[in-house]
Amino acid sequence: MNILAIDTSNDVLGIGLVIESKVVGEYITNLKKNHSVRVMPAIQQLLADCEMKPDDLNKIVVAGGPGSYTGVRIGVTIAKTMAWTLGIPLSSVSSLAVLAAAGRYFPGLICPLFDARRGLIYSGLYRFDHQELVTVRQDCNIPAEEWALLLKEHEEPVLFVGNDISIHQETFKSTLGQAACFAAPGEYNPRPGELGLMGVSRPEENVHTFTPNYIRLVEAEAKWLERQGKIQND
Template identity: 60%
Template sequence: MKVLSIDTSNYVLGIGLLDGETVMGEYISNIKKNHSVRVMPAIQTLMEECNIKPAELAKIVVAEGPGSYTGVRIGVTIAKTMAWSLKIPLSGVSSLEVAAASAGRYFDGYVSPFFDARRGQIYTGLYKFENQVLQSVKNDRLVMSADWVTQLNELDSRILFSSNDLKLHDEVIKEELGDKAVFAEITELNPRPAELALLGRDKEAVDLHTFVPNYIRLAEAEANWLKTQETKN
């Protein structure tokens, strides 16, 4: 079963190809460039390198958010379009779940991946591996980082934090959690598209017509527009 995975939910662009129990290839970059003009060439290059034709794909898996509003939308739109044109199933996986799996597979404790959401806020959730299966302990959410670590301090366990935005929040984490806080190595911070493919390989397929990204919150521009409309009414 050949699975193509697509992650454009943050600065990291990840494309993966999984064939059964074999990772055929991955493309990962962590640079501030427009995903919209890079994702299709990246998919094409990886598939050509792995000698895989589109008709051979059995499934597509996409990181469904949260993350960058534009980035999430790009990945989901491309994944839906490809799945529809190839007539193959599509599954969505939480972008935070992918980050947790990429950093915490062999960590003995909880894993808290996060993405910066500005103004002291983060997108985050809490995960833990049980018998090599990733379990969600606390649902993905948008929360102040200070409030989040206060909640986590109630846990009697070490917590692994993984994020390319660690430097923006590490002081808050250290101050509240002390030795309970463990920070992932820099080589573990980019969510791996192979993990995305593996997480979504056996997951139930979505309805292509109703599947939408999980933004968790409205984009700032949309939220401001709604406030303006409420004022007018």
């Protein structure tokens, strides 16, 4: 099976190509640039470098969120379009789960995170059990301080992974003490190859109805609903 993996859910742009169980190519950048103008050229270049054509692909796997609203939407839209055009299956994997894969050999809990501004984070809690990534707490959008208290209840070492660790590092250190462990910078970027491998066994999404997992409403939608509620309550 030839799988193309696409991750534009955050600043990291990741394109991966998996053939059977082998990662044959990855394109990764961590730049605050517009993914919408860079992702298709990246896909084309990676396929060309690996001497493969779009018609050779058997499946598309996309990081389906959470993360940047615009970034998640770009990746999902391109993945859906390619899957529909090529007539091949589409699968989705949590953007946080892909990041958590960096902690494969950590003997404890794994906490991937993305900053969501205003003291909030996108995060989830995972662990590896016999080389399989399992979910301990579902992905959520939560204040970092509240999340730290929930993590403390587990009374286990926790490995934090992600490019936004530094923003909330002191919060987790002060709450968890020595139980708080932090990945090395080389492990901060989610690997599109991992995304492709994780997507091999994921169920197929309906290409027409599949929507990203934003977890929370974008700010404009939230304000609109808030105004509507106030109007109805008046």
